[in-house]
Amino acid sequence: MDERKRDSMIAYLQRRMAQVGIKVADLAAALAADRKRQKSARYENAFGDTWDGKGAMPQWLMQAQSAGQSLKHFAVASESKPANRGQAAVDWSRDPFAGTRLASVRPAYSAAR
Known part of the structure; x- marks a missing residue:
């Protein structure tokens, strides 16, 4: 969002908050209470x-x-629990074969033969 749009949106929100009687402190308190509720x-x-x-x-x-x-x-x-329970995270963004035939083609032979 460019700066002019952002400033316009802020001015609009300030006008609407003044019309309804909402103060910035009220908004901050509501957001803090919501964050506390989400954490608990x-x-x-x-x-x-x-x-x-x-x-x-x-x-x-x-x-x-x-x-x-x-x-x-x-x-x-919770934030403290590891998401993958001890398994190493794989960074697929650096996979050199992503999007190529090598990433999807299975070998034609079987090891059981």
């Missing part, structure tokens, strides 16, 4: 509904479990 979430669905695991289980999660979905499916991956 242990379970989340595709619609962004979260549950921290405390208190009664929310309706969306009870319905999903009764439909056969496991609780692990909705678990939020």
Whole structure:
């Protein structure tokens, strides 16, 4: 986005916020509360509904479990856990054969012969 468009968008948002009575501090507090809620979430669905695991289980999660979905499916991956459980990450961006026949052609012979 170029600078003129950005400045125009900021001015528009400031006018709309003033019309509705929203202050920048209100917006910052709402964003901070949302970030805190997301950090404390242990379970989340595709619609962004979260549950921290405390208190009664929310309706969306009870319905999903009764439909056969496991609780692990909705678990939020924490930042500290390794995503691939000890497997080395493969950087395919530097693969010299990506996009060539060598990347997709299987050998014509079989080792079992």
